[in-house]
Amino acid sequence: MDKKLRVAIIGTGNISNYHVKGYKALPHLCDVVACCDIDLDKAKAYASRNGIPAVYADYNEMLEKESIDAVSVCTWNAAHKGAAVAALNAGAHVIVEKPMAMNAKEAREMVDAAKKNNKIIMTAFVRRFGNDADFLTDFIKGGTFGDIYYTKATYLRRNGCPGGWFGDKAYSGGGPLIDLGVHVMDLVRYLCGSPKPVSAFGVTYNNLGMDRAGSGEKAWRANPNGMFKYTVEDFASALIRFDNGMTMQLETSFNLNVKKDCGVISLFGTKAGAVADPQLEIYSDMNGHMINIGMTESTALSFDGLFEREIAHFVDCVVNGTECRVKPEDGVVLMKMIDAIYESAATGKEVAIDC
Ligand SMILES: NC(=O)c1ccc[n+]([C@@H]2O[C@H](COP(=O)([O-])OP(=O)(O)OC[C@H]3O[C@@H](n4cnc5c(N)ncnc54)[C@H](O)[C@@H]3O)[C@@H](O)[C@H]2O)c1
Structure with missing residues (x-):
């Protein structure tokens, strides 16, 4: 790979701390370049703790401006589908926290968006x-x-x-x-x-x-x-x-x-x-x-x-085309x-x- 992955985090609460740690353990492969939370102060504090240069309150704006390759969706469950589909449509690969969505109908829409855009969607089944x-x-x-x-x-x-x-x-x-x-x-x-x-x-x-x-x-x-x-x-x-x-x-x-x-x-x-x-x-x-x-x-x-192993696997799938241990369909099932x-x-x- 000639350039490093540009990674963004959507939702900067508890679990996002584990995701960012995972990406930071792979400095030769990726940089976390942006983060976003509807609670902007929380996102700013997270960005400053983790040295993330760009901070947003709206993921659509972030995806439009930042040219992102891979996204961690770490919001509460009700926002998983919207954030994941927006990221996939913006051309990013997505790892989305468990549960994949609120229900199977939403999960199906997420998998369809991944297929349409030829991108990875991996549910973060960390176990x-x-x-x-x-x-x-x-x-x-x-x-x-x-x-x-x-x-x-x-x-x-x-x-x-x-x-x-x-x-x-x-x-x-x-x-x-x-x-x-x-x-x-x-x-x-x-x-x-x-x-x-x-x-x-x-x-x-x-x-x-x-x-x-x-x-x-x-x-x-x-x-x-x-x-x-x-x-x-x-x-x-x-x-x-x-x-x-x-x-x-x-x-x-x-x-x-x-x-x-x-x-x-x-x-x-x-x-x-x-x-x-x-x-x-x-x-x-x-x-x-x-x-x-x-x-x-x-x-x-x-x-x-x-969590580092989980994130490293996601990055490996994106960078090297390694077969994902979590199939898109697994989240739907x-x-x-x-x-x-x-x-x-x-x-x-x-x-x-x-x-
Ligand atoms: N794998 C695990 O072991 C594990 C553990 C805890 C939580 N989780 C999962 O991680 C996800 C987040 O849980 P948490 O504990 O970090 O919750 P949290 O409340 O600490 O963080 C969620 C964040 O999402 C933000 N958010 C909500 N809607 C948003 C939107 N539209 N755009 C941007 N940000 C938005 C909230 O403001 C909040 O800061 C959940 O899906 C949860 O099930 C997984």
Whole structure:
């Protein structure tokens, strides 16, 4: 490549700090040349912290003036589609934070815009870049599990409603299902070879709401002038069927009367099973005896370098044409699963998923 990528960040909140760190780790390949947030003061502070020369409050203006090659969309969920489509139409490749969009219809429009402009759109499914995912992949590829037919994707917080826009369906699209569940649902589906979901039966509840009585802990996020209304579920559970016969049991919460927070991936196959909680353990039988296998190295998810690996992969795809680990369609499929779970929770019926 003869010139460095000109990168822009749209949305300069919490997660954008991880994106910019990822780009700054690749100074030979890219420069972050502009950033944008509807909160201009926030964008200015971010730009000054990170040495970004150009700051905007409007991404359309930024895209028009800055000749951008690649964009990180790090806004709240309701703005993902608008920002991503504008960036794609301006000729930029896009990495968009999870969840890809508010729903599958929006996600489809984003993929269509990427195709029309012949550009990459990658949903930032960061868990695909985790060390735990690498360990599990090694064993899956080695045939350790045989056919995986039952899986569990668990991401529970006992007392962890982020509040702010995360709690307002108009900005987030939903609660823990779309915010946390999406991570583990995608990871399990990805590890298992990305089968197509065919139906979902789901339930959602909002019994504990935003603040836990007696805990003294309040939601983490700001709610300036009462801008956001708490309108999302605090717990969701679902059983999802896939076209290869596999099923996935999902459990996710912002608030739940459970002993402790947990993020657990479980895979059960014809030859062996595995639970990552957080250390990976494998269960099978040998010589007529039940055996549990642990690893001598640490296999628990480490955040060390996690986001940097994700951003480096995106840049590698843009610069070198490397095949993207996250297909455009993967974001849409996850949104279809989420749409179906919400519909099932509302109707009490199993909902078919057309992929
Ligand atoms: N991968 C992960 O582990 C992870 C963790 C946290 C958040 N996220 C995702 O990252 C995204 C952002 O979350 P966050 O925690 O950084 O939120 P945040 O509230 O800290 O930041 C979001 C920013 O987007 C800005 N924004 C909203 N609409 C905009 C628009 N039209 N143009 C420009 N800026 C706009 C807001 O002003 C805000 O500053 C969400 O989609 C969230 O789901 C991912």
